Amino acid sequence: MxxxxxxxxxxxxxxxxxxxxxxxxxxxxxxxxxxxxxxxxxxxxxxxxxxxxLLLLLLCLKSGAHMNSGLWLCQRAPRCGNQMYNPTEKCCDHDTILPFNRTNLCGLGCRFWPCFELCCPESFGPQKRFVVRLKVLGMKSQCLTSPISRFCPTV
Structure with a gap:
């Protein structure tokens, strides 16, 4: 038995x-x-x-990527100014939440994507010249150090 x-x-x-x-x-x-x-x-x-x-802990550890769209309980929500936003759908530009497809004017006849590019004045005076520069992911992009994307036509 x-x-x-x-x-x-x-x-x-x-x-x-x-x-x-x-x-x-x-x-x-x-x-x-x-x-x-x-x-x-x-x-x-x-x-x-x-x-x-243990199951919740495992799920938190599994979602270890920076901003995985899965479980947000284990990560701090990104902020833009005093608002939270989803970085897989929008971006933060000067404390303003913008959709990725938003465009702005750089000079008179030149459009740029503020989520991915900077509009930088290159010269001041009677003929203003603007340059569109790329934002570098993970760094605070500035006009002097960012790579040039394209030159805008002179006004």
């Missing part, structure tokens, strides 16, 4: 394989009213809490 082993979830002694022991029978064996002397609510409740905590 096989030796009976206690189930680690409900402490019910089972003679068959643990894998064939269903969790529904585990939870039906637990008497929440306190009438049974073999009630193991604290043990199973603690196990479930630990399992949920």
């Amino acid at each position: 096989k030796k009976k082993k206690p189930c680690p979830f409900c402490c019910e002694y089972i003679s068959h394989s643990l894998w064939s022991h269903s969790l529904s029978s585990c939870f039906s064996a637990i008497n929440y009213s306190g009438g049974s002397s073999r009630t193991m609510v604290p043990r199973s409740f603690g196990f479930i809490c630990i399992l949920v905590f």
Whole structure:
């Protein structure tokens, strides 16, 4: 005769394989009213809490990319001024949240994308000249250090 082993979830002694022991029978064996002397609510409740905590921790660690669009609970939300925004859909330009497809004028006849480019004046005087420069990802882009994208026509 096989030796009976206690189930680690409900402490019910089972003679068959643990894998064939269903969790529904585990939870039906637990008497929440306190009438049974073999009630193991604290043990199973603690196990479930630990399992949920570990699952959430695993999900947080799995989403380790900078701004993964998955789980935001484990990451600080990016801010633009005093507002939060989703960097996969919009950008922050001078404390203003803009859609990626937004364009502005640089000079009179030159358009640029403020999420990805800078409009930089190159010369002042009667003939103003503007240059569109690329924003470098992960750096605070400035007109003097950013690479040139294109020259705008003179006015």
